[in-house]
Amino acid sequence: MFASIASILLVFAAAACGGGKDNSGNNASSGKASASEIFQQNCAACHGKNLEGKNGPNLQKIGSKLTKDQILNQIKNGGGGMPANIISGKDAEAVAEWLANKK
Structure with missing residues (x-):
């Protein structure tokens, strides 16, 4: 029973993290x-608006733990409860670089 509830909560948490996509599956941002x-x-829904962590890690x-490429890989492939491709393309590259500078 507990495993079922935990699985359902994980699905809802993962879905909440993906709120920035429009119905076409493209990122909601315009690239600007x-x-x-x-x-x-x-x-921010999972990692906090100040990167402090919520459902996802702080x-x-x-950037003191992971390189830009490692962060980009996590964004692209997900894992550890994080869904893959929450953001993609140039947006993913920009966020990975921005996060890599957080030291």
């Missing part, structure tokens, strides 16, 4: 948003 804005629109100093 800053990395911070993209993060706020797509990632990212305030993630």
Whole structure:
């Protein structure tokens, strides 16, 4: 019973993190948003508006633990409860670079 409830909660948490996409599956940002804005629109529901962590881990100093490429890989492939491709393309690149500078 507990495993079923935990699984359902994980699905809802993962769905909440993906709120920045429009119905076509494309990112809601126009490509002109800053990395911070993209993060706020797509990632803050799980990682906190100040990167403090909520359902997802704290990212305030993630750049001291992971490189840009490692962060980009996590964004693209998900894992550890994070769904894949919450953001993609140039938006994902920008957020990965922005997060890599958080040390």
